[in-house]
Amino acid sequence: MHVQVPDSVSTLGPCGGCAHCLTCEARSRSICSVISPEHSARLARYSHRLSVPQGRSFIEEGQPAEDFFIVTSGHAKLFSLMPDGRRQITGFANTGQFLGLASGKTYAFSAEALDALTLCRFSRSGLSTLRRDFPALENRLMEEASRELVQAQSRMLLLGRKTARERLASFLVEQHHLQSGLDHRPPSDRTLTLPMSRTDIADYLGLTIETVSRTLNALQREHLIVIRFVTLITLLDLAALEAMARGD
Amino acid sequence: MHVQVPDSVSTLGPCGGCAHCLTCEARSRSICSVISPEHSARLARYSHRLSVPQGRSFIEEGQPAEDFFIVTSGHAKLFSLMPDGRRQITGFANTGQFLGLASGKTYAFSAEALDALTLCRFSRSGLSTLRRDFPALENRLMEEASRELVQAQSRMLLLGRKTARERLASFLVEQHHLQSGLDHRPPSDRTLTLPMSRTDIADYLGLTIETVSRTLNALQREHLIVIRFVTLITLLDLAALEAMARGD
DNA sequence: GGCGTGCCTTGATCCATATCAAGACCATTG
DNA sequence: CAATGGTCTTGATATGGATCAAGGCACGCC
Incomplete structure (x- = not known):
């Protein structure tokens, strides 16, 4: 204590x-x-x-x-x-x-x-x-x-010009790069442990929690990610997410 | 040359x-x-x-x-x-x-x-x-x-969370502060000479040119500004614009 | 002066995302 | 194990700003 x-x-x-x-x-x-x-x-x-x-x-x-x-x-x-x-x-x-x-x-x-x-x-x-x-x-x-x-x-580009899908893709890819830099993880691990709540993600991306939730579920339906738990997400198709994040 | x-x-x-x-x-x-x-x-x-x-x-x-x-x-x-x-x-x-x-x-x-x-x-x-x-x-x-x-x-706060009116108010107040710092201007001068086009303003604020145009005209109708020419705008009520820019 | 050409404004409509409103899930506590 | 409360999801609806579509206006050029 x-x-x-x-x-x-x-x-x-x-x-x-x-x-x-x-x-x-x-x-x-x-x-x-x-x-x-x-x-x-x-x-x-x-x-x-x-x-x-x-x-x-x-x-x-x-x-x-x-x-x-x-x-x-x-x-x-x-x-x-x-x-x-x-x-x-x-x-x-x-x-x-x-x-x-x-x-x-x-x-x-x-x-x-x-x-x-x-x-x-x-x-x-x-x-x-x-x-x-x-x-x-x-x-x-x-x-x-x-x-x-x-x-x-x-x-600024994200907040000013990207769609909700592009924002979430950018966020996931960014988290992946942050976490894959850590010592204790195998580089091929594509599962993210998110330290923040949905509200925090929304406030980071300039969206509402509802849009964050819906968009993540949409990405899951499209087999780009798997939401294992609220704070545990696996990226199934990193290349597609990166392309989406760039906006092309 | x-x-x-x-x-x-x-x-x-x-x-x-x-x-x-x-x-x-x-x-x-x-x-x-x-x-x-x-x-x-x-x-x-x-x-x-x-x-x-x-x-x-x-x-x-x-x-x-x-x-x-x-x-x-x-x-x-x-x-x-x-x-x-x-x-x-x-x-x-x-x-x-x-x-x-x-x-x-x-x-x-x-x-x-x-x-x-x-x-x-x-x-x-x-x-x-x-x-x-x-x-x-x-x-x-x-x-x-x-x-x-x-x-x-x-x-980031502007692009992620402010309304179109708040963005334009923020922009005008910012330009005012930038220009009132210049040597050759009397400090009471509340007329801005904008060096950028409507398209540039839109791309700066994460809006479209139509929204920029409409919103500026709305501010003029409310007697907060006067649009003398496209690139020449007078701020009639700086305090109100500052309040709007803050979002209260 | 007439005529492009590029901006800018204005109007009509659309749509992505916000807002409002239940429910579902899950962890904690008694 | 029921009750509680927070967080998240899902659905229904609303809306601010985008998009589409004409004009208007100013300025340079012939």
Whole structure:
């Protein structure tokens, strides 16, 4: 069990000078991979591990952007809300992902844990120090920003111009590529474990839950996918889904 | 008149060692503003001015991203295309804007001149050199990337969740803020000069030209705007438009 | 001035997706 | 095992914006 702290998240331990970075499971997939292991102590001095329970929010849009985060395990959703409650999920975050680039003085999005989540927190000043001391970090952050911008472009195309079928196909193919990159899976495994609800998928794709449900079932009827459980989907015809995602 | 060069753009002059950067009108609004004027010659060594006529494309999605650009005058549209011709404009670029952050090995978007456009071109290696020599550039590029990412989030919300009226209101308010930042305009001027066509507006907002036209006329009937000419629109009630843009 | 040619507007109709409304499923709890 | 409550599916209907189809208007060209 973890200990509650005022700002709605929980620390796993003080870790003031400990070497959590040396044993970090997310390291190879995060910006920290550019810092060699012998400098782990430096890294650890400016970062703190914390855990966030499922459903708990840990970044609030509009709040001063004082901290940056790296996801060390679990999944998060990043979203914007309109005053009447309309929601747009701007992205999902997996292990290794850096959070906070899309911020000026304040965060441009809110973030919430989809499942049990652990994070590594950096203060703005701590990260500045690290960036100064490890110039390779600068490049890696820039790459991260570029990658996110490229992704943002394709999401604009999806949200602005694709049909519901194309959106779902794009989503499934994207999840496949994300999950096939993971260590413990055989590359031929075409079964997805979705960490998010139908509501989240709808808010990610700019659709309603009904349309998501109906469209997934339509894809199943056409033998492109099999819905084994709500959160477990097998892609039967990846090439066809990729073609549909592109819109041809 | 300018000289045609193979890759469909035109150089204004060789400028090998000349000091175009010292007199650059875009400088104060671009990333170059972090480099002090006495280093202009260095800057000029790695950059080349070129001009692009209206309607000409100068970045092609999917091509190797060998060059970066800064808009020195005029306007450009950045967009993605689907195989069947559906188009999503991901952004418009004004004087000072840096182009090329949303790229890995290849460009993630195409770019085309909306009017007579002048650009400053940096090769990838030239920019790397400058980034090494002027560390302030690094920070400025990172800020630029953050700003673009914040903008991308709000565009996803617009494309995924806003109604046609809200999209047009958002667009008009955005154009107002962009144009009221310009030197030569009195801050109270609420008349916009739009550099883009109805088709471009539609492709920017994920709508059709008919819906753009109808919705603008509806806003005029409600005395929120006056359409003086196709490309000249006065905002009568900025507060109401801002509220509509937010969705409340 | 007349005449294309390209945009833009306006009207009529259609349709993909939203909305509204039950039900089904499933996990949890008493 | 029944009751409860959340999430998901399925069906019926509505609707915002797309599509189809004429015009209108401005600008360049002969």
